[in-house]
Amino acid sequence: MRQKGLKSLLVLAFSLFLVLKGTIIFAQEGGHNSPAHNTEKKFNITETILEHVSDSYGWHLWGHTSISLPVMLYTDKGFEVFSSKNLADEHHNPVAYQGKNTYMVNHHTGKVEIVNADGTPNHEEKLYDFSITKNVASLMVSVLVIMFMFLAVARAYKKTGVTSAPKGLQSFLEPVILFVRDDIAKPNIGAKYAKYMPFLLSIFFFVWINNMLGLVPFFPGGANLSGNIAFTMVLAVIVFIVVNVSGNKNYWGHIFWMPGVPVPMKIFLAPIELMGVFTKPISLMIRLFANITAGHILVLALICLVFVFKSMAIAPVSVAFAGFIYLIELLVAFLQAFIFTMLTALYIGMAVEEHHHAEGAHH
Amino acid sequence: MVGSLAAIGAGLAAIGAGIGIGQIGKGATEGIARQPEAANDIRSAMIIAAAFVEAVALFAVVVSFLGLNSGGAA
Amino acid sequence: MIFLELNPLVKPDLGLVVWMTVTFLVVLFVLRKFAWKPILSAIKTREDNINDAIAQAEKVKIEMAQLKNDNEALLVKAREERAALIKEAKETKDKMIAAAKEEAKVQAGKIIADASASIQQQKMAALTDLKNQIGKLVIETSEKVLRKELSNKAEQESYIKTLASEVKLN
Numbered sequence: 147m148r149q150k151g152l153k154s155l156l157v158l159a160f161s162l163f164l165v166l167k168g169t170i171i172f173a174q175e176g177g178h179n180s181p182a183h184n185t186e187k188k189f190n191i192t193e194t195i196l197e198h199v200s201d202s203y204g205w206h207l208w209g210h211t212s213i214s215l216p217v218m219l220y221t222d223k224g225f226e227v228f229s230s231k232n233l234a235d236e237h238h239n240p241v242a243y244q245g246k247n248t249y250m251v252n253h254h255t256g257k258v259e260i261v262n263a264d265g266t267p268n269h270e271e272k273l274y275d276f277s278i279t280k281n282v283a284s285l286m287v288s289v290l291v292i293m294f295m296f297l298a299v300a301r302a303y304k305k306t307g308v309t310s311a312p313k314g315l316q317s318f319l320e321p322v323i324l325f326v327r328d329d330i331a332k333p334n335i336g337a338k339y340a341k342y343m344p345f346l347l348s349i350f351f352f353v354w355i356n357n358m359l360g361l362v363p364f365f366p367g368g369a370n371l372s373g374n375i376a377f378t379m380v381l382a383v384i385v386f387i388v389v390n391v392s393g394n395k396n397y398w399g400h401i402f403w404m405p406g407v408p409v410p411m412k413i414f415l416a417p418i419e420l421m422g423v424f425t426k427p428i429s430l431m432i433r434l435f436a437n438i439t440a441g442h443i444l445v446l447a448l449i450c451l452v453f454v455f456k457s458m459a460i461a462p463v464s465v466a467f468a469g470f471i472y473l474i475e476l477l478v479a480f481l482q483a484f485i486f487t488m489l490t491a492l493y494i495g496m497a498v499e500e501h502h503h504a505e506g507a508h509h
Numbered sequence: 510m511v512g513s514l515a516a517i518g519a520g521l522a523a524i525g526a527g528i529g530i531g532q533i534g535k536g537a538t539e540g541i542a543r544q545p546e547a548a549n550d551i552r553s554a555m556i557i558a559a560a561f562v563e564a565v566a567l568f569a570v571v572v573s574f575l576g577l578n579s580g581g582a583a
Numbered sequence: 584m585i586f587l588e589l590n591p592l593v594k595p596d597l598g599l600v601v602w603m604t605v606t607f608l609v610v611l612f613v614l615r616k617f618a619w620k621p622i623l624s625a626i627k628t629r630e631d632n633i634n635d636a637i638a639q640a641e642k643v644k645i646e647m648a649q650l651k652n653d654n655e656a657l658l659v660k661a662r663e664e665r666a667a668l669i670k671e672a673k674e675t676k677d678k679m680i681a682a683a684k685e686e687a688k689v690q691a692g693k694i695i696a697d698a699s700a701s702i703q704q705q706k707m708a709a710l711t712d713l714k715n716q717i718g719k720l721v722i723e724t725s726e727k728v729l730r731k732e733l734s735n736k737a738e739q740e741s742y743i744k745t746l747a748s749e750v751k752l753n
Contacts, residue, residue, distance in 0.1 A: 196592070199592070200592065200597060201599065203694065218598075253603060257596075274597060274598075275596070275597060275598045276597075276602070277598055278602075279596075279598065279599065281596075281599055281604045282598065282599060285599075285602060285603060285606055286606070289606055289609075289610055292614070293610070293613065293614070296614055296618035296619075296622070297617055297618055299622060300617060300618040300621045300622050303621055303622055303625035304621055304625075305624075320626065322621060322669040323623075324626065327623075329553075338621075342610070343619065343623055344614065344619040344620070344623075344687070345611065345615075347614075348610060348611045348614050348615070348617055348619070350606075352607065352610060373593070374591070374596075375593050375595050375601045376595040376596045376597060376599035376603055376604055377599065379595045379600065380600055380603040380604050380607060381607070384604075384607065386609075411584040421645065429564075432564075432568055433567075436564060436566055436568055436570070436594075437560075437563070437564060440567045440570055458571035474578040476593060481556065481560055482560070485557060485560050487556070492523075
């Protein structure tokens with residue numbers, strides 16, 4: 147009974163999300179096509195979708211309202227911070243901002259560039275961009291959510307001790323934590339799993355919560371953070387470091403001098419195995435990035451069909467499809483977090499495993 | 510032009526992924542039919558394998574999408 | 584490689600990489616210290632408690648079964664003991680009855696013997712008395728006879744005969 151209620155609540159929530167998501171794009175299109183801007187501008191589906199899955203300097207809320215985020219730049223002339231509202235006019239058109247240099251957002255890349263007096267980009271000058279962009283802000287929101295959730299849960303464990311049954315958030319998260327431990331860490335790593343549990347749990351919840359936040363179509367979600375290559379790259383690099391630092395003699399032995407095969411084979415296998423060391427984290431990086439970005443693009447593309455066909459009649463169909471994809475995306479959000487964590491655990495397990503059977507094969 | 514090629518690429522990737530996921534589903538249902546008590550293990554293995562296949566398809570989709578975008582942007 | 588240069592989507596953004604690295608490491612260390620350690624240890628403790636409780640329950644169950652067996656054995660033993668006791672009591676009773684009977688018989692015999700002895704004695708006393716009486720009678724008769732004899736011989740004889748016939752009656 148209660149589950150049924152929850153289900154219908156979820157359905158309601160996502161229908162609402164979809165309607166709002168549609169509204170946001172609609173409103174934005176309205177902005178783009180407003181007479182002051184350019185009435186003749188043709189609706190470009192690729193550009194619209196790309197704009198939604200890419201990073202930006204401001205956080206769009208609705209219509210013409212958006213949050214200005216700080217732009218932080220490091221150039222040869224030093225460090226400077228200014229608000230992102232200086233980079234665009236009220237119609238989201240890029241304008242030049244005069245700081246220590248003249249800065250302007252490149253229309254194609256969406257990144258801040260140093261421009262010359264005549265407005266042409268100047269690529270001679272070095273520019274390091276550490277801005278709090280929409281993705282960085284979303285990252286911080288997700289960190290707050292994660293910290294709040296888990297510190298509260300940890301407090302609940304400390305307060306109620308282990309004698310009482312888990313309550314509330316604790317009872318929701320405990321099975322997930324146990325799932326990570328019993329279905330991800332234990333079978334893949336083996337006896338040494340306990341050492342890697344904090345890392346795996348952090349990765350899992352970090353990816354999962356960011357995936358979910360990315361699915362929320364309005365503030366403070368909506369940033370395509372876990373579908374951003376920088377996000378997945380950092381996670382993959384950290385996994386790469388953890389795996390290779392915990393690699394034992396056996397692991398390196400299997401890479402450089404594969405036991406149980408003839409010497410020419412050993413020499414032949416070494417570069418392949420060495421390549422595998424790098425392709426594993428790269429595949430982690432691409433997989434998460436591609437899955438999440440593709441999901442966002444799919445939902446946006448289905449919603450955009452309304453504008454492509456310029457007809458409201460297509461709306462129910464496209465919203466129904468988008469809703470279906472949305473539900474799949476919910477599953478994917480969990481699944482990708484699970485797969486990322488499971489493969490991490492698998493790689494760690496390969497790195498710390500003691501290969502007794504290989505010695506047996508050698509004799 | 511590039512856009513059409515990208516669309517064809519995405520379509521080919523979808524064909525590959527479709528065949529792959531179909532094979533996985535076939536194997537999983539056969540496995541479950543043969544051993545209903547192992548249904549849970551088979552199901553989770555199926556989901557993982559499907560995610561791998563889907564990821565490969567998505568690589569292709571992303572690559573074709575990049576082609577689409579670079580064509581559009583250039 | 585040409586795509587990497589062309590598309591902003593697959594070009595990792597330096598700023599985001601830096602922020603992400605810092606943030607993730609902070610999250611990892613904070614959660615590790617303040618969340619995962621307490622949570623995992625609490626879960627572990629609880630699991631250990633549950634396992635202990637189950638083991639304890641199992642042990643108690645075994646103990647209970649043992650106790651029940653013991654009780655039953657005890658009961659059987661008690662029953663046997665009771666039966667033995669009853670048997671013994673019966674035997675004792677029988678023995679006592681037999682002894683009492685014996686005793687009674689002995690007593691009765693003794694009483695009878697006493698009585699017969701007493702009767703014998705009485706009889707003997709009576710006989711003695713009778714003999715004494717007879718003696719006395721004889722002496723008296725003899726005295727009388729003697730007296731008479733001295734006066735008449737014939738008469739004496741007839742008298743003796745009379746007396747003798749009288750005496751015969753015994």
